[in-house]
Amino acid sequence: MKFIDEFRDKDLVRDLVRRLGQFAAGPATIMEVCGTHTMAAARFGLKTLLPPGVSLVSGPGCPVCVTAQADLDGFLALGKEPGIILSSFGDMLRVPGTATSLEKERAAGAAVRVVYSPLDAVDLARQETGKQVVFFGVGFETTMPATAVAIQVAAAEDLPNFSVFCVHKTMPAALRALLSAGEVKVSGLLCPGHVTTIIGASAYDFIPQEFGVPCAVTGFEPLDLLLGIDSILHQISRGQARVDNVYRRAVQVQANPRAQALLTDVFAAADAAWRGLGVIPGSGITIKEKYRQFDARARFAALLAQVPPPPPSACRCGEVLRGVMRPQECPRFDQACSPSHPLGPCMVSSEGACAAVYRYER
Amino acid sequence: MTALINKVFLSRYGNAAFRGDDSALLRVGTQHLALTTDSYVVTPIFFPGGDIGRLAVSGTVNDLLTAAARPLALSASFIIEEGLEIKALERIAQSMRETAAEGGAAIITGDTKVVPRGSADKVFITTTGVGEVLRPGITGAAVRPGDKIILTGSVGDHGATVMIARENLLEGTSLSSDVAPLTEIVLNLLEQGCEIHAMRDPTRGGIAASLNEIARQSQVCLEIEESAVKVRPGVAAACEALGLDVFKVANEGKMLIFVASGDAEKALALVRASRYGQDAEIIGAVQDGPPGRVQVRTSIGTARILDPPSGELLPRIC
Incomplete structure (x- = not known):
């Protein structure tokens, strides 16, 4: 496949690995911010290729994993109401809420539909005129434009039965919070390639400037990841810190103007609760007033107010998401917690750090 | 299940x-x-x-x-x-x-x-x-270290085709299910006296499910060469787009054949001479390693495990 096979080339990988070994000076902990990086690194066994002392640690970039328990509980509660159809990306299906999951609710008779795009949920609303269709808007900047389009389309048609339960989150604010807390010492960040196609590489300029941490915007194939690691090790060895873009076939320095126009039209910045990280100022979005009728939190406010706050969870995803603990270090990993009996989202999300280790590295 | x-x-x-x-x-x-x-x-x-x-x-x-x-x-x-x-x-x-x-x-x-x-x-x-x-004793529990693993063709064709047809996804792709009876392949091998130890058709759960079943049943370690497993370009593209692991996607016209090392080349030639076996390859071998484990040698030369699928295949966010 074009743009994929070239970046899985065995010989190029070998050459690059040799180069990494030549100038890597001392230990370095590199955080792969994005869950898709985590999964790709595990699937290709990249950790075994790194020079001694250079290690990868997962960050907060799995959108399913950082969804607050209270938000998921709220969405699940809506599914108990007759006449409400819950629609979601497939990733959310097995994620455990406090008492249940979308998969269990579907088995118990709730109307739960997996969609491939927010526009599929709009389509569903067109067909199911007597019912309310609520779409769970999850994801970082990558998926936000698609949700924005769905809301615009619903508004243009004045669809009375479509709304979005918005839990979208924005990446730069989360990285600022993580680095400010200083809990985890990272030598460099592999910044998320897909997110950056929307927000542009310049969105991370504050990281080298304020925190002195080298960044590389990185794609998802083995060579992409190694190029990102190569960039960070180079920056470290020269005492530099900047934002390097090694995913140039997809990412530009500036934000995607069309996507930004969509986001500005539909969403406004807001504080957001992250699983394991708490409330981070400015790290989420709300649906603007002019589209309020498509905001499920507003439309079903009375119902949502009755959902009890979640009790403390046995899952230690928070520590994994902050890069403080590796999945294998969790006492519940592969014991009480496994993909068929997950205690938290990191074990079931296709981008989850625990799932990556469970699937590929045990 | x-x-x-x-x-x-x-x-x-x-x-x-x-x-x-x-x-x-x-x-x-x-x-x-x-x-x-x-x-x-x-x-x-x-x-x-x-x-x-x-x-x-x-x-x-x-x-x-x-x-x-x-x-x-x-x-x-x-x-x-x-x-x-x-x-x-x-x-x-x-x-x-x-x-x-x-x-x-x-x-x-x-x-x-x-x-x-x-x-x-x-x-x-x-x-x-x-x-x-025709020959008793061929079972998933009869695989031994040294056996070679033949896969009779490309993987993921059926599952990817049905998923895309069901959801009306990816217009313009021309995928086709591999669904077929494999009688010719198997009877040829048996009639020609190849020393087969086990066979499994990797349907739901794909080759990941079947290989893990055999590794467990026979208490052996299997090692697969990722680059030897054929994936048609359209299937690969569909799986990339949907975030699916093609090793876990269903096949309906493929067979995994565990054959004694000495008969592997002969068996491969016989399979390739059959209508549904032209793309057959030896994709791996049975090792002395940890019992019940399936390892993949990746396309870039590293090793990882191949875990069995858990539950239905779900497309991912981004």
Whole structure:
């Protein structure tokens, strides 16, 4: 496949690995911010290729994993109401809420539909005129434009039965919070390639400037990841810190103007609760007033107010998401917690750090 | 699913004949027979490359073949949702007849029930097959270190095709299911005296499920060469787009064949000479490593495990 096979080339990988070994000076902990990086690194066994002392640690970039328990509980509660159809990306299906999951609710008779795009949920609303269709808007900047389009389309048609339960989150604010807390010492960040196609590489300029941490915007194939690691090790060895873009076939320095126009039209910045990280100022979005009728939190406010706050969870995803603990270090990993009996989202999300280790590295 | 089968069924039916393979074995006098049954549910019922009828016959024929049995006779039971067009049913029946003939078996009995609209989804088919065991002892538990693993063609074709047809995704892709009876491949190998230890058709759960089952049953370690497993470009693209692991996507016309090392090249040539085996490859070997483990040597030369799939395949966010 074009743009994929070239970046899985065995010989190029070998050459690059040799180069990494030549100038890597001392230990370095590199955080792969994005869950898709985590999964790709595990699937290709990249950790075994790194020079001694250079290690990868997962960050907060799995959108399913950082969804607050209270938000998921709220969405699940809506599914108990007759006449409400819950629609979601497939990733959310097995994620455990406090008492249940979308998969269990579907088995118990709730109307739960997996969609491939927010526009599929709009389509569903067109067909199911007597019912309310609520779409769970999850994801970082990558998926936000698609949700924005769905809301615009619903508004243009004045669809009375479509709304979005918005839990979208924005990446730069989360990285600022993580680095400010200083809990985890990272030598460099592999910044998320897909997110950056929307927000542009310049969105991370504050990281080298304020925190002195080298960044590389990185794609998802083995060579992409190694190029990102190569960039960070180079920056470290020269005492530099900047934002390097090694995913140039997809990412530009500036934000995607069309996507930004969509986001500005539909969403406004807001504080957001992250699983394991708490409330981070400015790290989420709300649906603007002019589209309020498509905001499920507003439309079903009375119902949502009755959902009890979640009790403390046995899952230690928070520590994994902050890069403080590796999945294998969790006492519940592969014991009480496994993909068929997950205690938290990191074990079931296709981008989850625990799932990556469970699937590929045990 | 395995846990459910063990808890509910195996604990109650459990007897010597109820075992971890796709077919049960019966002994009648000196004759060994294989018996297997399977229910088929697929949406849509007609898809590029096949239909539910061809699927129902191929699946049962291939399950008999995994026990080294020559397929003899099949039964076919239909649960039909009220309102299904007779034309659709005729098309399915015709397809079953042709597929059975191709697979060397006859459909000799059956049953039909019509249920109210909404109680079933168009049509469900259960097929049961009986076959004559040509060589006893071929089972998922008979694999040994040193064996080579032959895969008879590309992976993921059926699962990717059906998923894309069901969801109307990725317009312009031209995928086709691989659904087919593999009688020619297997009977050739047996008739030519190849030392086969096990066979498994990697249907739901893909080769990841089948390889893990065999590794567990035989208490061996399997090592697979990722680059030796063929994936058609359209299937690869669909799996990349949907975030699916192609090793976990269903096949309906492929066989994993575990053969003694000395016979591997001969067996490979025989498989490649068959209609549905032209793309066959040796994809790996059985090792002395940790029992029950399946390892993949990746395309970039690293090693990782291949875990069994858990639950349905779900597309991902981004």
